Amino acid sequence: xxxxxxxxxxxxxxxxxxxxxxxxxxxxxxxxxxxxxxxxxxxxxxxxxxxxxxxxxxxxxxxxxxxxxxxxxxxxxxxxxxxxxxxxxxxxxxxxxxxxxxxxxxxxxxxxxxxxxxxxxxxxxxxxxxxxxxxxxxxxxxxxxxxxxxxxxxxxxxxxxxxxxxxxxxxxxxxxxxxxxxxxxxxxxxxxxxxxxxxxxxxxxxxxxxxxxxxxxxxxxxxxxxxxxxxxxxxxxxxxxxxxxxxxxxxxxxxxxxxxxxxxxxxxxxxxxxxxxxxxxxxxxxxxxxxxxxxxxxxxxxxxxxxxxxxxxxxxxxxxxxxxxxxxxxxxxxxxxxxxxxxxxxxxxxxxxxxxxxxxxxxxxxxxxx
Numbered sequence: 314x315x316x317x318x319x320x321x322x323x324x325x326x327x328x329x330x331x332x333x334x335x336x337x338x339x340x341x342x343x344x345x346x347x348x349x350x351x352x353x354x355x356x357x358x359x360x361x362x363x364x365x366x367x368x369x370x371x372x373x374x375x376x377x378x379x380x381x382x383x384x385x386x387x388x389x390x391x392x393x394x395x396x397x398x399x400x401x402x403x404x405x406x407x408x409x410x411x412x413x414x415x416x417x418x419x420x421x422x423x424x425x426x427x428x429x430x431x432x433x434x435x436x437x438x439x440x441x442x443x444x445x446x447x448x449x450x451x452x453x454x455x456x457x458x459x460x461x462x463x464x465x466x467x468x469x470x471x472x473x474x475x476x477x478x479x480x481x482x483x484x485x486x487x488x489x490x491x492x493x494x495x496x497x498x499x500x501x502x503x504x505x506x507x508x509x510x511x512x513x514x515x516x517x518x519x520x521x522x523x524x525x526x527x528x529x530x531x532x533x534x535x536x537x538x539x540x541x542x543x544x545x546x547x548x549x550x551x552x553x554x555x556x557x558x559x560x561x562x563x564x565x566x567x568x569x570x571x572x573x574x575x576x577x578x579x580x581x582x583x584x585x586x587x588x589x590x591x592x593x594x595x596x597x598x599x600x601x602x603x604x605x606x607x608x609x610x611x612x613x614x615x616x617x618x619x620x621x622x623x624x625x626x627x628x629x630x631x632x633x634x635x636x637x638x639x640x641x642x643x644x645x646x647x648x649x650x651x652x653x654x655x656x657x658x659x660x661x662x663x664x665x666x667x668x669x670x671x672x673x674x675x676x677x678x679x680x681x682x683x
Contacts, residue, residue, distance in 0.1 A: 370504035372463030389529030
């Protein structure tokens with residue numbers, strides 16, 4: 314690792330084209346690595362009851378003194394919760410009737426404050442034992458104080474270095490509760506970036522001239538990105554695209570916008586995945602063979618050989634003729650061509666606005682790779 318943080322400064326601007334490339338590539342990569350194995354595909358889905366849950370990081374001062382913390386819900390409504398003095402890690406708070414389905418929402422609190430584990434001392438040792446310039450040590454220590462306080466990060470390059478130190482430090486790995494310290498730090502570090510994104514987004518939305526209902530929707534949709542979850546419906550992809558435009562057109566640091574691009578892609582990919590699987594399970598076209606269709610669908614994402622070409626052709630036709638949004642079809646098409654037409658190098662394409670009369674007639678490439 315270099316003794317100077319200057320090498321971590323971005324050498325390029327995050328253009329609209331690059332932002333769209335990151336989104337498309339991440340969507341494919343996430344699904345390719347995140348789907349269940351093909352042997353699991355024919356099994357009927359398990360019915361799982363999910364509670365609407367929010368994970369909130371609170372700074373050391375609030376933990377020690379108590380007070381209030383605001384929480385933006387997936388409905389876009391902002392709630393205020395009370396924080397008791399000496400709140401401990403993973404304390405749960407219930408928001409009555411605040412969930413989208415009318416039930417209770419659960420807020421799980423996280424903090425780096427823990428006198429029993431002495432997280433601060435372990436992280437301090439990890440920083441000082443890493444061979445860096447004193448100025449770099451100081452910057453890492455300063456940014457750690459910002460992280461544990463839950464403040465806006467003023468030195469994102471130092472935070473990147475600190476992330477590397479904490480994740481790779483033998484001092485932390487060998488310490489008592491080392492894995493737990495790394496997990497709690499990782500959540501706190503992620504929170505520091507999410508807070509800046511959410512603050513910027515909510516200010517931008519509030520200052521806009523869009524209707525109040527739309528403002529509330531955008532604030533709520535961002536919570537799915539923050540949680541790494543699929544959207545409630547493919548109809549909400551329009552709102553996600555609007556948030557993408559706000560972030561991409563902002564003056565936020567490039568690394569932060571890159572992180573958002575991948576987080577947005579994750580939500581987009583999970584939404585597309587759920588929509589396609591629901592289409593297969595509910596379609597009369599696949600009636601009696603849903604298991605085979607799901608297996609073929611999974612094999613496409615995993616890049617495995619397709620055993621049944623007849624099912625593949627039928628699956629392509631089913632998705633092509635469905636009422637799924639063009640964006641969902643495009644994500645599927647990119648995954649399909651990624652493995653069946655490697656020579657086209659579709660991962661370099663800017664897929665924004667590309668629509669063809671026949672989905673399987675091929676995608677028009679408006680821009681070649683630079």
